Each structure stands twice: as C-alpha cells, then as structure tokens.
Amino acid sequence: MELLWILIKIIIVFTVVMIHVMYATYFERKVIGHMQVRMGPMRVGWHGVLQPIADGIKAFFKEDIIPTAADKKVFYAAPLICLISALSAVAVIPFFETFAIANINIGLLYIFAMSSLASYGVVLAGWSSNSKYSFLGGLRSSAQVISYEIAMGLSLVGVMMLAGSLNLSDIVHAQMQSSYKIYLIPQIIGFFVFVVAMFAETNRTPFDLPEAESELVAGYCTEYSGMRFALFFMAEYIGMIVMSCLAVICFLGGWSGPFEVPGIPFFWFILKAYFFIFLYYWVRATLPRYRYDQLMALGWKVLIPLALFNILLTGTIKSLIG
C-alpha cells in the first residue's frame, strides 16, 4: 500500500513537473517577447498555447544526427544523465505539508548531489561530441558548476544552522516557528549569494557561458539534435524549477503563507516558485553575459567570501542570542 502510494505520488509529481517544463518554455518566450516589444509565439492555438506540444512533436520526429567522430555510448548517455539527475532532485521537494515523494533527512545534501551529477552530463556531452565548441562549452560548464556549487552550498549553511536540520520539511517548519516566519530576513546575505549561484548553477543568463550562443555556437549541445537536444533542454528547465523550489523552501517559508487557501495547500508554494521562474526570465531579458574569467572572479572572490562571512555572522548571532 505504501509502495503504491509512492508510485502514485511519483506519477503525479512527474506529470506536473513535465507540464511545468513545457509551459515554462512557452511562458519564457511569451514573457521575454513582451519585454522585447514583440508577441512571442502566436500561431499554434490561442495565443500560441499549443506551441510546446508542437515543439515536442517537432523535436521527437527530427532526425537524430550523431557525428561520426563522436564517442557513441557516452554521447547517448550524456543527455540522459542530465535529465535523470535533474528529475531525481524533484523527489525530495515538499510541495506542501506531508507531500514529498521521499521525506529524507538529508534532503538538502541530496539536491546538491543531484545537481552536481547533472554537470557530469554536460561535461560528458562536451567531451563525447568530439567537437571543439562542445569541448570548450563542457570545460566552461564544469569549471563554473564546481565554483558555484561551493558558493551555493555555503550560502545554505546559514539556513541549516538556523533550522538545525537538512530535512527540507523540517526547514520549512523551523521557519514557520521562527519569529520572522521566513529566513529571507535573517539570511539576506545568504539569499543573495544563493540567488546568484542559482543562476550560475542552471547555466542561465548572465552566466550562460557553457552555451553562449554568440561565442560557442551552442556550447556543449552544439552537436545534438532532435530529441536528445530536447532532453538537455528539459533538464535545464527542470533544474530551474528545482532551484526555484529550493529557494522557496530555504528562504521564503515553503508552503506557508499569510493565510490558508482552503483546498489548495500548495498555493503559496507555487506562487513563490513562479516568482523565481519569472525572475529567471526577467534577468535573461535584461542582462548581458559575463566573460569566463570574470565569472570565476565573481564566484571565488565575491560570493564565497560573502557566504563564509554569512556563516560567521549567523553563528555569532545565534550563540549570542541563544
């Protein structure tokens, strides 16, 4: 019975996440379109609402081109590694009270582990394509993910210290019981570092160097086409959703809100997560791209020291107040 319930939960979460991925692409194009004085997709369905389905069909039926010089096994595996690790991270996210596929005690660590694994997919994709642009993209990505992983991990240490747990549900509960209700206020430095690292971790503007189209054509996925390319695409969007959820859970109090919305326990959670996803789009429409060495300098010289200072500050205040 227990197992069946888990299976049902998996199916529900998978479906919901996939629909979100589909419509994240649609809304990205719409939102950025309107920010850029154009309409975005308008042709397929009413205001282009069926566009993601059309894109999916197109990607699925496209010819799957594999370079002759590619390392085939790795080339096949890379997008799957990306997608699976991104999807696995969803498993521990509590969308509302008592609803998480796996409510494990090391939830936060698990998400870190999974998002690091996704970078393997990117590196292997760059390596196995046997193309120079892909290779550079893969190298950039590995360097970037490693650097920003540290900053991100450290930025969340403050949250762990305040909550005293790595379990995501417990973190939310701890926030609800704290005097501020959300950790955004005591952890404002941590939040800042986390948001910046979040953009870098998901390879989004202004840190989209691994796939910087004006420099590296398409970075690590230059040689991919059809469904395999779509898998990378999905992995990126799932990564965005996971990171948005993590930000909501760790800093904005998860599913808690100013008042209960009857019948929709995940109302506040979704609302906050949508805000972060919107932030992704907004930043993409606004900012130029960093250069590789500037990105590294920002990570190592600014974000990591800031995160360390935040840990020190949190620890000191916590020990003083009790």
Next chain:
Amino acid sequence: MESLEIAKKIQEKYPDEVVSISETRGQVSVILTKDRIVEILRWLHDDPTFQFNHLADLCGVDYLGKKEVRFEVVYNLYSIPLRHSIRIRAQVPEDDCSIESVTGIWMGANWHERECYDLFGIEFMNHPDLRRILLPEGWEGHPLRKDYPLDGGGKNWSGYDEVVEKAKKLSQYDFYGIYQDPTKKTGLEDAREQD
C-alpha cells in the same frame, strides 16, 4: 599645403624618380618609378611638413596596351593633422612584376597589398604574409588584369569541382538526390512528364 606644391617638392628631391605629374579635377598624381618607392613614401610619412600618416587607399591598375609600363600601384595618401592629400603612382613593368612592400610604414597596407597581389599578380617584396585573400588558394590567374576574361574563361575553379565530386558521392544518402546520375530522372521530372 597644396597638392601641386607637394608634387613639386617630390620632384625637386627625387628628380630621377619622378616620371611625370598629372592633374585631374584638382587631384594631383605623381608618377614614379618603383625603385625607391619605400624611401619616398617613408619620407612623405615622416617629414613634418607632409605627415602623410593615413594610407587611404592602395590598389593596382592594369594599363594593358595603353601605356608602355603595364602596371601601376596607386597610393592615395592623406595627412590627418595637416589635411592635405597626394596620389603616388608607382610604375611596375610586366617583366619585373614586383615592388617593395610598404607594410613597414603603414600597418594597414598589409591587406591592401595582399589584395593587389591576389587580383593583379604584383609581388610585394618583404611582405609578411603574401597570400591570396579574396580568391581561394589555387585560383588560376589574376582576375583584374585586362587580359582575364569577364566570365573567367569558362573554367571551374578546381576547389569547386572537388566540392561537386564530394556532393555527388554523398548524394547516395540524400533523400532527393540533387547530384544523382543525370540519366536517372528525379521524382519531380517524372511527375512533370506524366502531366
């Protein structure tokens, strides 16, 4: 300084080199022999009364059958600080089709000279990297010479033939078969015939 005055000064200093001075619509050209061209141009570039620091243009002209000396290399000079200009035309005979490079004076002359070499076949001595530039390596002839026919002589460039060969070989994988065997009919032609 007036262009004509500059031309006169060049003639004073290098009487043996200057072949003639001509004027068209107020623009003055000094026609020189090619032997001391770098020395003269360097003098024009460095001398404080001239300061020709901007090489506006460098190109070749082919006077096949019009003049005794077949080629001319034309240097259009302009002085940005003093705002005067002069045109130097160096004669390059056909049997000794080479001239000293001026890349040492103006760095920008590099590509101008490569272009001139590419399209006229005039060799620039001491040029750092004298290769064809607008046309591919292995092109036969120099198109801007007057004896080069406008249609290129009806011959394909060897690189083009290679590409066509390759396309033919690869067309076996092609769905429509652009470079198929000419005896075979494509689907479109077949349909047309049936109509």
Next chain:
Amino acid sequence: MPENKTDLKETTREEMAYEPYTIAMGPQHPATHGVLKLDLELDGETILDCKPTVGFLHRGVEKLAENMSYAQTLPLTDRLDYIASMANNVAYSIAVEKLLGIEVPLRAKYIRTIVMEMARLTGHLLWLATHALDIGAMTVFLYCFRERENLLDMFEEICGARLTTSYTCIGGVRQDVTGHFLESLYSFTEDFPSKIAEYETLIDKNRIWLKRTQGVGVVSAEDAVSLGLTGPTLRGSGVEYDVRKHMPYDAYPYVDFEVPVGSKGDVYDRYRCRMEEMHQSNSIIRQCIEALPKGPIRAPDAPDLVMPYARQKRVVADATFASGVIKLMEDTEHFIEGDVYVSAEVPKGELGFYFVSDGRGVPYRMHIRSPSYIHIGALPFLCKGQMVADVIAIIGSVDVVLGECDR
C-alpha cells in the same frame, strides 16, 4: 578604469609544452556577422593568434564595373554594405560626379545628406543591436530593430526599396521627397533621442556591460591610424578624422554638427562614439529638413547619365535600349582621361572610390576602398592576448559587413 586586462602568460610558442588549441570561428558562426572566418589559436581561452579569412562573398564588383556604364554600376553599390546601402549610393555618386565634373543642385545635396544620415542611423542601429546581442544583451537587439524598421519604411516611401535602395543617380537623386516623408521623418527625429536613452538604460551603466567592454581591444591613436582604421573605430582612439569634416561633400558644409571622439580606444569608447554619432545624425537630419531648399533634384548637365526615366527615351526592345544608352553616354563631353579618388563617411568608416577613366562611358578601373576590409585586417592586432569572449566584443566594436569587405 576597472581592472580588466587578462593576465597573459608571456610564453612563446616554443616554450609551450603543448600544441595550441586551434578553433575555426566561422564561416558559419552566429557572431561573425556574415561569412567571416577566424582561425584562432588558443592557450586555454586566451588568444595566441588570430587569422581572418575573407572572400567567401567575393562577387568581383570591381571587374563587373569595368564592363558596365557608370549608371549601371550604381545598383551594385547597394550590395556592398547592404545594411546602409543609401550611404554607398551617395558615396558612389559623389565620386562619379567628381570624375565627370558635374555640379549637383542644392536640393539634391540636402536630400542626399538626409538619406546618408538616415543610412548612418540604420547602420548604427543594426550595429548596436548585434553588438549587444553578441555580448548577451538580447533585448537591445529588438529595441533597435523597432526604430530601424521605421527608417526602412521611410526608405521604402522615397524609393520603393527597403535595403537595396539605388536612390541616388549621377547628378542628383532619382525622385523628389514627399511632404509626408519629411513630416514623418521629422517626427521620428523628435522622439529618437529618447529611444537612444532607452537603449542606454539597458546597457550603458550596466556593470556587466562595462566589464565586458572597458579595457578590451585597446588600440592606441598612432596604431589606429597606421592600421588604416577609419570612422567611429578610429575616433574611439581619439583621432578626429571624419571625412564629413575633412573633405566636406553634399550639404555637410552647411550643417552644424560635432564629431564625437573617445580617448582610450577600447570597445567601450567605440561604443560611446557611435551612440553620440546617432545623436549628431539626428540633429543633422533635423537641420537639413528645416533648411531644405526648393529647386531641381538633378543636374542639368548630366541628363543622359541618369537612369532612364524620361518618357521620350523609353525604347521597347531591351537590346536597342542598352546600346542606345551607352551610345548617348559616349557622346557626352564629360568623360575625360584621368583618375580621381573620392571618399565619403559611411557608417562603417571611410568608403572611397578610385576611378581611372580613359574617356569612355565605362570606368577603366574602379577600386573600392572598403572600411570593413581594412577593419577585418586589423583584427589580429586587436585580438591578440584577449579571450575568446572578447573576440566577439571586438568584432562587434569594429563594425564590419562582409558584403563590403569581400566586394
């Protein structure tokens, strides 16, 4: 100035323990603005050497021009810098007029100045759009196209074409401008400065933009002149050389404008120069519209050189028509033996035409001094020691068009 120079290791090729990583950027690459190929040698992401390859778009315009009449070559100039073809038309026309000794009426001069500055705006808008897109600021791209679209619509109104305009003719312009055109252009110039301000809010003070552009691709004034750079690319280094001021043509002597110059010669200064130039162009257009005199639009002494428009000259058969035109042209007394070099300031820099005439109705030799060609030749100098991402910024900042480069 923020610390921005990358720490370039002073290792020579022999000292390196490994082969440099070579990468071919182009000819199909999203950021090389056409079919430009750069062979880069990299040490990590630092450029050791950069070898541009051009000529993929070579169409032999110079050879073709030697076999066509002066008026027939005019449409070919549209295909040089296809982003601002009006400017090429004007540059070509003034060069031919100089050779033939034709004096253009004042109204035509003003109209040409207007379209030239409009072309400068379209060229600079497209430059800003692609330059910003290359550095990653996507939104500026579409904002610029919004205004460029208005300008192209106005081009369409005066000559029927948006890009390949062929609007001028030798001795004047082909058609007179309409009142509606002048009104819409004037109202465009009224809001355009606010539009420039809008672009600037997005990138001008943006930290990432400054980091990406300041101190990148530096070229000193002396080197810039020696490399033959012209236009805003040269003025970014602080050299005040503008053909419009140095060798005024058309209505430029009668209008009041400034030539913005930079000081450091980096990508940012070149960017600032072009932004300021857009303000100046805007003001020139306004002045020209206000002072536009009445009168003929075509010189009386060059009637046979214009494109056939007069009804009585229309001949039915094509062949007769062509030979008839050429014969008419050979009859005119304008053609003299000699050579002229005339340049004009187009958006990219100094576009020069060198004509050698042997007294016939076709040029004996035409050479085009295209700014893009020289600018691409300067790329190895600018790119050495920079990073891969900077190459993109530098290509954008020198503003090249491959149609003009390859001719």
